[in-house]
Amino acid sequence: MTVTQHNAFLENLRLELRRGCLVVAVLAELKTEQYGYTLRKSLADHGVAIDEGTLYPLLRRLETQGLLVSEWREEDKRNKRFYRISKEGKAVLKQLLGDWENLDASLRTILKGEFYGFAKPLLAGS
Amino acid sequence: MDLLNRYLQAVKFWLPRAQQDDIIAELRDDIRSEIEERESELGRSLHDSELEAVLKQRGRPLLVAEKYLPQTSLIGPALFPAYWFVLKLVMLCYLFPWALVLIGAIVFHTNAYVHRVAPTILSTLWTNAVGAFAIVTIIFAVLDRAKNKNWLVNDWSPSKLPPVRDSERISRAGSAIELIVGLIFGTWWLKIVWNLTILDSHSFKISLAPAWHSLFWAFLPWVVATVALSVFNFVRPYWTRARHAVKAALSFAGAIILTYVVKIQPMAMVTYPSSDPEKQVVSAINLGLSSVFAIAVVINVVIGCIELWRIYTMNQKRTQLTSSVVA
Structure with a gap:
């Protein structure tokens, strides 16, 4: 496997790993009402960079599923669409976070702290 | 802006x-x-x-x-493997043989008519290929849209799955059929090549050209070796490299003999009761015969190549096994 192939392969694995987490991050971030651009900025500031081509279709999907609500409002003399988490979204987020904790605990058991321990000094140095 | x-x-x-x-x-x-x-x-x-x-x-x-559009596909991932399998099957069982026939006809025929109609046949082959592809795709697209894939998920049983295949095992029934067909067809064929008479009825006689006679001594060992291989396969029904090699050698030898056959022109002679035999009928018989033999040459070459490939894959498997044991 060449370095380019290895990087592409790793990038795909990272994308798969991130995909499910994005929904959780977006739902959690929208506990406070925000419009798309500020949401994207805020997610990026928290280390969850997401491009607009992924974020907006995701917001629409979550709204269609009833997990978000949105409304158009004027702000700074411009119409903006504001999103916030719905009641149903909050319930789903709670369940997802529970699953996340279980998964994290399971992974820690499987890895017996080995990789977490190995990664800690690296993360601290970065 | x-x-x-x-x-x-x-x-x-x-x-x-x-x-x-x-x-x-x-x-x-x-x-x-x-x-x-x-x-x-x-x-x-x-x-x-x-x-x-x-x-x-x-x-x-x-x-x-x-990114805003719903994810769509003509044939979804659930049915795609089956779709791909059927496409390959259609290609192998329908288009590939026709392509071989056409290539054989173009390569071996000296007849100007064959070369004249070749583009038409090629275009028909292409149309058939596109048609087959379209029909298979449409059927699978319709199946995919039928949506109720419960039958795909639930309607199966592990006990109905086919038994594990042993690629090196030779079917005894297949060897028996090969043996019977080889004996009957081989004897009949050797008799024809020796006597040179295909049909002799009420003064209507179709016979092979005298040049065929010299090929009897080439056909004889070939038929004997083919029948012997079938007997051996029946008694010991496992492929070995040696047997693949014999089969490959027999196929290539068959291809060489048949190449000589195709060069015999005219292949057959027709004797009519009247003194003026129809030239068109004679020509049609010769054209038909040389087509059949041209196809047989191509088939033999393909079989020979397949056998060589099997020897190669057997070697590969052995190398992998040895290296895994060493490791």
Whole structure:
């Protein structure tokens, strides 16, 4: 496997790993009402960079599923669409976070702290 | 902002009509927010080239719009393996033999008529290929849209799965059929090549050209070796490299003999009760015979190559096994 192939392969694995987490991050971030651009900025500031081509279709999907609500409002003399988490979204987020904790605990058991321990000094140095 | 409007118009074109305005309004706001942020960082308006860079970074309009569209596919992942298998089957059982026949006919025929009609046959083959592809695709697309895939998920039983295949085992029934056919056909064929008479009835006689006679001594060991291989396969029903090699050698030898056969012109002679035999009938018989033998040459070469490939894969398997044992 060449370095380019290895990087592409790793990038795909990272994308798969991130995909499910994005929904959780977006739902959690929208506990406070925000419009798309500020949401994207805020997610990026928290280390969850997401491009607009992924974020907006995701917001629409979550709204269609009833997990978000949105409304158009004027702000700074411009119409903006504001999103916030719905009641149903909050319930789903709670369940997802529970699953996340279980998964994290399971992974820690499987890895017996080995990789977490190995990664800690690296993360601290970065 | 003309550039921005042009960009949004291009994205809008690909969006579903009911959502066009909503999506475009949001996208416009997002891009304008980014532009304003850049402008406040720079303390001036963006130049056209900078605006162009912002839009280029957003991506091609079609690809931006595509992310808002529902995921669609003609044949979904559940049915795709079956679809691909059927396509390969159609190619192998229908198109490949016809292609071989055509190649054989073009390569071995000296007859000008064959060369004249070859483009037409090629075009028919192409039309058939496209037609077969379209029919299989349509059937699977319809099946995929039938949606109720419960039968696919639930309607199966592990006990109905086929037994594990041993690629090195030879079917005894297959060897028995090969042996019977080889004996009957071989004897009949050797008799014809020796006597040179195919049909002799009421003064109507079809006979092979005298040049065939010299090929008897080539056909005889070939038929004997083929029958012997069938007997051996029946008694010890496992492929070995040696047996693959014998089969490959027999196929290539058959191809060489048949190449000589194809060169015999005319192949057959027809004797009629009247003194003036129909030239067209004689010509048709000869054309038919040389077509059959040309096809047989191609088939033998293909079988020979397959056997060589099997020897190669057997060697590969052995190497892998040895290296895994060493490791």
